[in-house]
Every structure is written in structure tokens, then in C-alpha cells.
Amino acid sequence: MIETDLCIIGAGSGGLSLAAGAAQMGARVVLIEGAEMGGDCLNTGCVPSKALLAAAKQAHAMTTGARFGITPVVPQVDFAAVKDHVARTIAAIAPMDSQERFEGFGVQVIRGWARFTSTDEVEVGGQRIRARRFVIATGSVAAIPPIAGIETVPFLTNETIFALHVAPSHLIILGGGPIGMEMAQAHRRLGVPVTVIEAARALGREDPELAALVLANLRAEGVVVLEDAPAVQIAGEAGAIAVTLKEGRVIHGSHLLVATGRRVALERLDLAAAGVEATPRGVTVGADLRSVSNRRVYAIGDAAGGAQFTHLAGYHAGVVIRSILLGLPAKAATHHIPRVTYTDPELAQVGLTEAEARATHGAALQVLRAEFTHNDRALAEGRAEGLIKLMVVKGRPVGVSICGPQAGELIGVWALAIAARLKLGAVAGMVLPYPTLGEVSKRAAGAYFSPKLFDNPWVKRAVRLVQRFLP
Ligand SMILES: Cc1cc2nc3c(=O)[nH]c(=O)nc-3n(C[C@H](O)[C@H](O)[C@H](O)COP(=O)(O)OP(=O)(O)OC[C@H]3O[C@@H](n4cnc5c(N)ncnc54)[C@H](O)[C@@H]3O)c2cc1C
Numbered sequence: 460m461i462e463t464d465l466c467i468i469g470a471g472s473g474g475l476s477l478a479a480g481a482a483q484m485g486a487r488v489v490l491i492e493g494a495e496m497g498g499d500c501l502n503t504g505c506v507p508s509k510a511l512l513a514a515a516k517q518a519h520a521m522t523t524g525a526r527f528g529i530t531p532v533v534p535q536v537d538f539a540a541v542k543d544h545v546a547r548t549i550a551a552i553a554p555m556d557s558q559e560r561f562e563g564f565g566v567q568v569i570r571g572w573a574r575f576t577s578t579d580e581v582e583v584g585g586q587r588i589r590a591r592r593f594v595i596a597t598g599s600v601a602a603i604p605p606i607a608g609i610e611t612v613p614f615l616t617n618e619t620i621f622a623l624h625v626a627p628s629h630l631i632i633l634g635g636g637p638i639g640m641e642m643a644q645a646h647r648r649l650g651v652p653v654t655v656i657e658a659a660r661a662l663g664r665e666d667p668e669l670a671a672l673v674l675a676n677l678r679a680e681g682v683v684v685l686e687d688a689p690a691v692q693i694a695g696e697a698g699a700i701a702v703t704l705k706e707g708r709v710i711h712g713s714h715l716l717v718a719t720g721r722r723v724a725l726e727r728l729d730l731a732a733a734g735v736e737a738t739p740r741g742v743t744v745g746a747d748l749r750s751v752s753n754r755r756v757y758a759i760g761d762a763a764g765g766a767q768f769t770h771l772a773g774y775h776a777g778v779v780i781r782s783i784l785l786g787l788p789a790k791a792a793t794h795h796i797p798r799v800t801y802t803d804p805e806l807a808q809v810g811l812t813e814a815e816a817r818a819t820h821g822a823a824l825q826v827l828r829a830e831f832t833h834n835d836r837a838l839a840e841g842r843a844e845g846l847i848k849l850m851v852v853k854g855r856p857v858g859v860s861i862c863g864p865q866a867g868e869l870i871g872v873w874a875l876a877i878a879a880r881l882k883l884g885a886v887a888g889m890v891l892p893y894p895t896l897g898e899v900s901k902r903a904a905g906a907y908f909s910p911k912l913f914d915n916p917w918v919k920r921a922v923r924l925v926q927r928f929l930p
């Protein structure tokens with residue numbers, strides 16, 4: 460029997476952040492991982508998807524140089540070599556998440572699938588672990604929708620698509636969320652015909668105006684995106700898949716990627732043995748991320764049932780460290796957590812979208828906009844398509860949406876502004892290097908003050924008066 464202060468189940472984004480922090484702060488930590496160290500993000504999620512998108516961007520650049528006077532060429536894509544780049548990227552980051560590194564921090568790492576045997580005990584590979592506190596950081600897996608015939612055909616998920624070394628001759632993607640759209644653009648730019656089948660609206664969680672900009676670009680690049688197109692039947696075999704839509708049309712493809720959302724990975728844990736309540740969305744926790752039914756147990760990351768992002772899992776780790784290690788009250792907020800879909804153009808959001816802000820703040824809401832067409836750097840780069848929207852209440856941003864090149868980098872300053880409750884003046888008054896894309900944020904914030912400054916008769920009168928008395 461191992462006795463410890465903290466037992467963490469799952470060595471992904473959340474579990475690793477927590478283990479590193481807790482061990483270095485002096486706690487005895489056991490970390491259990493059933494599969495690969497690093498979890499989804501490193502092995503089958505963020506890292507491989509961004510590496511694939513980077514290769515796709517390179518290929519795309521070769522076809523789009525005409526406006527700069529560079530003759531476009533059709534890139535020769537060595538699909539297997541692209542996947543080698545993806546594998547090398549994972550391998551380059553893997554040492555940061557490795558068992559050896561964590562053992563170096565003093566963490567006891569156990570490899571195997573954990574399950575609860577009582578309210579204060581876990582079993583893994585015949586070993587029993589009793590802990591003061593348990594943290595469930597088991598992440599999520601692809602949810603497979605109950606479409607007739609789906610189990611009869613070979614399909615890909617995020618766990619298998621990055622290992623595919625031969626290019627599909629036609630990739631069908633079920634689901635137009637962030638996974639579906641990122642994979643659609645990556646494959647299209649690498650020369651693969653792609654059809655996305657979306658039951659409702661693609662990028663449906665995002666501001667519709669900004670999502671439309673992304674979708675227009677994807678369609679212009681040749682991705683076929685079918686919306687309001689529920690699939691009712693799937694049939695076929697390896698290399699020849701047929702998806703029948705509700706309206707009767709049949710889409711034929713060589714491969715099928717299922718990207719219709721995620722299911723939290725709780726089934727191996729035997730939560731009932733620990734008296735831990737859960738729903739299909741995740742472990743039932745309060746804002747303190749603590750199980751409502753077993754106070755020894757916490758859940759972080761995807762398993763906590765909220766949004767699903769690596770940076771959110773890392774933030775959760777910080778929240779529970781405060782509570783578990785220092786005994787201090789700690790609550791996880793959500794209003795300042797950014798999200799980015801890494802299509803081109805990127806789509807970034809922090810805080811409320813315009814529709815959410817209108818529903819929450821009504822007439823008190825002011826929406827400010829700035830387009831990338833007025834940004835000198837965007838023009839120089841030939842990337843003038845894009846828009847930033849600021850949702851402002853009483854001089855403070857409550858939400859920011861950006862669609863454009865490097866929107867994921869640009870949202871950072873707004874994540875800070877919202878987290879620190881900064882007033883818009885802090886961003887409007889910031890001096891930025893010229894010419895940078897970041898000036899688009901300053902311009903949008905400045906729009907809040909321009910009418911107050913430039914259209915105000917009192918300001919004009921005051922300026923005239925002061926000028927009269929100046930020597
Ligand atoms: C294709 C794709 C792209 C993504 N891109 C991004 C992105 O660009 N940016 C972003 O922020 N997020 C992205 N995400 C989401 C991100 O990967 C997850 O939100 C994040 O990994 C969640 O971290 P976690 O710690 O909760 O779970 P994970 O990182 O999934 O780790 C959970 C770990 O627990 C282990 N485990 C499960 N059950 C047990 C058990 N019973 N015993 C022992 N071990 C167990 C699993 O094997 C796994 O290693 C992406 C996801 C996918 C699928």
C-alpha cells in the first residue's frame with residue numbers, strides 16, 4: 460500500500476501541471492497514467508494538429524505568391540514526410556512531459572489504468588494507493604454519434620488520423636467544430652479533397668459574423684462544408700465510405716474522420732466505489748473543482764465538465780493547488796479563458812460573444828469594431844481580411860472576438876485586460892511598435908474614446924480657450 464498526500468489520475472495537460480507544481484512545493488505526489496505521458500494535447504490533439512497545420516501553411520504559401528510577384532507552383536506534398544514532421548514535433552516536446560522529468564521532481568509515476576476501490580483508495584495494476592486528496596485529470600475521448608452503420612465502417616478519430624501516412628483520396632469529416640475545421644483546412648492545403656458534414660452550423664459556438672469569415676475562406680480554398688446536413692446512414696469499407704444525408708444525398712469518400720465532440724474519460728474509474736457523482740458531461744464539481752459528493756476528490760481539465768482546452772486544464776491545476784496544498788479557498792472562473800481555432804484566418808474569443816453580451820447586459824452594451832483593412836501591417840502582408848469586435852460595458856471589455864491573421868496571438872492582451880479588469884483606456888493608451896497587427900486592438904479600443912474626444916463641442920471650446928491664452 461502506498462500512502463501519499465496527493466494522487467493524480469491522468470498525466471495530461473492538467474495532471475502534469477498539477478504534479479509538477481505540487482511536488483516542487485513539497486507534497487508527496489503519485490501520478491498515474493494508463494497510456495502515453497502528455498495525454499491528448501501532446502500525442503493526439505493540440506501538438507500534432509498544429510504541426511499538421513504548419514505544414515499545410517507552407518504548402519499553401521507556394522500556391523498564393525502571385526500577388527507578391529512570386530509565381531505560384533503546385534507543391535509536391537510527401538504526405539508521409541509531413542507526418543514525420545508531426546511525429547518529430549511530438550518527440551521534441553515529449554521530454555517535457557516524460558516520466559523521467561517528473562520523477563526528477565520527486566513525483567512517483569505509476570503506469571497503468573487506475574480505478575477507485577473505496578472513497579480514499581485507488582488500485583492500479585495490483586498496487587493500492589491511499590491518499591489525502593485525489594484529482595481526476597483523465598481527459599476525454601472522441602464521442603462517436605449513434606448514426607446507423609457507423610460501427611460497420613473503419614473511421615478515423617484524433618487518435619488515429621495523425622498516424623495516417625498515405626493521403627486520403629477524399630476525406631469526409633463528420634462535425635464542423637474546431638477539430639473538424641482545423642483538420643479540413645490542413646488536409647485541403649495538403650492536396651486532399653475534403654467534405655465536412657455538419658449537422659447544425661459549422662463553428663456554431665463562435666460569433667456568426669466571424670465564423671462566416673473563416674468558412675468563406677475555407678470554401679474559397681476548396682473545402683466543401685455542408686451545414687444543416689445531419690448524416691443518417693454510413694456504409695462502405697476501407698477506402699470507399701458512403702455517408703447518406705437526411706435530405707437523401709450520398710457523399711462518397713475514401714476516409715471518414717469523426718469529430719463530433721468529446722466524451723469525458725471516466726468509465727475506467729469506477730466512480731461509484733468512491734461515491735463520486737458524475738454526469739455524461741463530467742465529474743459533478745463546484746466552482747472549487749471539488750466533487751460535491753466526496754470531498755477528498757477533485758476534477759480538473761476536460762474531466763471537470765466545462766470547456767476543453769489545455770490552458771484551461773493548466774489553470775485548473777493552479778486553482779486546486781491553492782486549495783489542496785495551502786488549504787486556501789479557490790474558485791475557477793471562466794470569464795477570462797480565451798479560445799482559438801487555428802484555421803487561417805484564426806478565430807479567437809475571450810469573454811462574451813456579442814450575442815452573449817447582449818443577452819447579459821442589454822442596452823448597457825457597446826460594440827466597437829475595427830477591420831484589418833485599416834492595419835498597415837496586414838496590408839503589407841497581403842492579409843487585410845479580418846475583424847475585431849469589442850464588447851464593452853461601462854468602459855471595460857466584457858468580451859472580445861477576433862478573426863484574422865494571428866488572432867490567437869492578438870487575443871492575449873485582451874485575456875489580460877479582462878482577467879485584470881482593466882479599463883479600455885489601458886489598451887487605447889498602450890504604445891505599440893509600428894507596424895504591427897496588434898495595432899488593430901488599439902484602434903478598436905480607441906474607437907471608444909474618439910467620439911468623446913473628437914465629436915464633443917465642450918472639448919473643442921476648451922481647446923480654443925486654452926489656445927487663446929498660450930504664449
Ligand atoms: C485534435 C485536437 C486538437 C486540440 N487542439 C487544442 C488546442 O489547439 N488548444 C487547446 O487548448 N486545446 C486543444 N485541444 C483540447 C486539449 O487537448 C484538451 O482540452 C486537453 O488535453 C485536456 O487536458 P486533460 O489534462 O484534461 O486531459 P488529457 O490531456 O487528455 O490527459 C488525460 C490523461 O488521462 C489518462 N487516463 C484516462 N483515464 C485514466 C485512468 N483511469 N487511469 C490512468 N490514466 C488515465 C489518459 O490516458 C490521458 O493521458 C485539442 C483536442 C483535440 C482532440
Ligand SMILES: NC(=O)c1ccc[n+]([C@@H]2O[C@H](COP(=O)([O-])OP(=O)(O)OC[C@H]3O[C@@H](n4cnc5c(N)ncnc54)[C@H](O)[C@@H]3O)[C@@H](O)[C@H]2O)c1
Nearest residue numbers: 604634635636637638639656657658718719720767799800
Ligand atoms: N484550437 C483549439 O483550441 C481546439 C482544437 C480542437 C479541439 N479543441 C477542443 O476539443 C473539443 C472538441 O472538438 P470537436 O470539434 O470534436 O467538438 P465540438 O463539440 O466543438 O464540435 C462538434 C461539431 O460536430 C457537430 N455534430 C455533432 N454530431 C454530429 C453528427 N452526428 N453529424 C454531424 N455533425 C455533428 C456539432 O454540431 C458541432 O458543430 C472542442 O470543444 C475544443 O474544446 C480545441
